[in-house]
Amino acid sequence: MIVTGTSDWHGPFKQGKGSLSTTTGTLRDAAYTYASRFDGAAGAIPEELLATGHAGCFNHALANISDHHDLTVDYVHTSVALTMATDDHGPSIAGIHLTVEAKVPGASQEKFAEIAEGARAWCAFSKALSVPITMNATLAA
Secondary structure (H helix, E strand, C coil), X not given: CCCCEEEEEECCCCCCEEEEEECCCCCCCEEEEHHHHHCCCCCCCHHHXXXXXXXXHHHHHHHHHHHHCCCCCCEEEEEEEEEEEEECCXXXXXXXXXXXXXXXXXXXXXXXXXXXXXXXXXXXHHHHCCCCCCCCCCXXX
């Protein structure tokens, strides 16, 4: 399965504007700017979408690993704090912190910590943050 997100950008780095969309229509032409990404202005933040996706992926992985331990998740709430920074090449992601609260009947704190660590390490978003990124780049005429 391949899922696709798209973005358009018009103008210079600080004065331009862009949009973010998903092919499923979940997100359609969400506006973003330099100010929305870095200054707290209204608009989308691409990194916020990564954090939200990571939370959803983690929750699903936690439910899956719990099932493999014959445990059923009643609920899990995950907040992902993505720290944005600047490095020698410009904007960067300095770190990601997950805060998890769950109700898993029959799980001890130790078993839950083991399951949560498995979900942290093996959810698709966690793994994706270390995969090679390939690219095709074409200059339009």
